[in-house]
Amino acid sequence: MADITVEELKERMLNGEVKHFIDVREEWEYDEDNLGAKLIPLGDIPHRVPEIEDLKDAELIIHCKSGARAGRAQKYLISRGFTNVRNLIGGIEAFRADQD
Numbered sequence: 001m002a003d004i005t006v007e008e009l010k011e012r013m014l015n016g017e018v019k020h021f022i023d024v025r026e027e028w029e030y031d032e033d034n035l036g037a038k039l040i041p042l043g044d045i046p047h048r049v050p051e052i053e054d055l056k057d058a059e060l061i062i063h064c065k066s067g068a069r070a071g072r073a074q075k076y077l078i079s080r081g082f083t084n085v086r087n088l089i090g091g092i093e094a095f096r097a098d099q100d
Contacts, residue, residue, distance in 0.1 A: 004061055004086040006098045020055050022062045024073045025092075029065065035092060037061075042069045049080055056082050063088035063095070 012018050021037035023030055030039045040048050042064070052060070060082060064070040070087045077085045088095065 002084070002086050003089045005089050006094045009061065009088055009095070010098070018061060020052075020058055020060045022052075022060060022073075023092075024062055024064045024069050033092065033096070035063065035095060037063065042073055045073055045076060049077075057084065059084045059086065061086045061088065064091045066091040066093050 009018070021035070023034060023037040023039050024042040024045065025039075026041050027039065040051075060077065062070045062073050062077075062085060064073075067087055067090055070091060074085045074087045090097075
């Protein structure tokens with residue numbers, strides 16, 4: 001399983017290289033602050049896999065608040081045949097702490 005650092009994500013976002021970005025936090029957390037990712041709460045992922053089924057071989061970058069929920073989502077998606085799922089190390093907390 002490959003993770004992605006805040007620095008790498010920010011650089012890739014600036015260059016328009018982030019195509020499939022998923023936030024696995026709850027809706028209320030997303031409403032308070034988000035990075036523009038598609039919201040699919042962790043508990044909904046098993047039911048919403050069909051929405052992203054065509055991305056099995058694409059890079060999926062996922063994040064949560066600190067990285068724990070995204071790690072669980074990453075493991076689940078890999079078990080479902082997804083081949084390139086990357087977890088944002090430290091989650092949105094690390095992303096916001098690293099503001100320039």
